[in-house]
Amino acid sequence: MTRLAHFFSRLTLLALVGLLGFILWDRYTPPAPPATLEPIIGQIDRIVIEKSERRMVVFQGDTPVRTYNIALGFAPEGDKVLEGDGKTPEGLFKIDRRNEQSAFHLSLGLDYPLPEDKARAHADGVDPGGDIFIHGQPNRRKSPDPILMDWTNGCIAVSNAEIEELWAVTPIGTPVEIRP
Known part of the structure; x- marks a missing residue:
């Protein structure tokens, strides 16, 4: 040969x-999420995302009430700098919109880019990107997927069952801290 x-x-x-x-x-x-979890009662007060741990923790007051495994942007290390870089932004944000008609199963929008992100991008002559969400799996899929790898364009992804739970307890204005 x-x-x-x-x-x-x-x-x-x-x-x-x-x-x-x-x-x-x-x-x-994938297997269904465990049915033994107690439902979150009432609204949450804040969300903390730890990129390096691929973990999201939601709080009521100072009490963590749920921890989720997450997927991030396809190039997760470092802060988001420009559109298409595959990075999930870092910093303090707020939930500023909810989208039931998303291409993903429900989505909670973050107020990225902030004015300082826009200023930095303008100074660098680039587009900072936008449309950063916490969302479920793509609607084209038949069932929720386990979180096996980073695959988003910069968003934070959870299973469909998990985004449904978050959707029910996360009001507009909820602070979101994204740590490296």
Whole structure:
């Protein structure tokens, strides 16, 4: 077998494995979240996201009431600088909108970019990006996905069941701290 034929046979095999992985990923149905969690009673007061831990904690007063595993932007290290960089912004934000008609299962919008983000981007001659949300899984999928990897364009993703819980208890104006 020539080197070129060997190369193409390996390339074909790699493409088939990738296609099989994509097909299986699209049909995977994860187990339902545990039904033993007590529901969150009342509204939450703040959200803290720890990017390095892939964790989001919601609080009522000083009491943490729920912890979620999260997915972030596809290039999560560091603060968001420009549109398309795949980074999740860091800092203090607020929930400023709710979208039931999102391309993802429900979404809670953050007030990014802040004036200082816009000023920095303007000084650098770039677009700071926007439309940063806490949201569920893409609506095109058949079921909620487990959080296996970072895949968003800079948003914070949870399972569909988790965003439904958050949606019910998170008012507009809720502070959100995103830590490195």
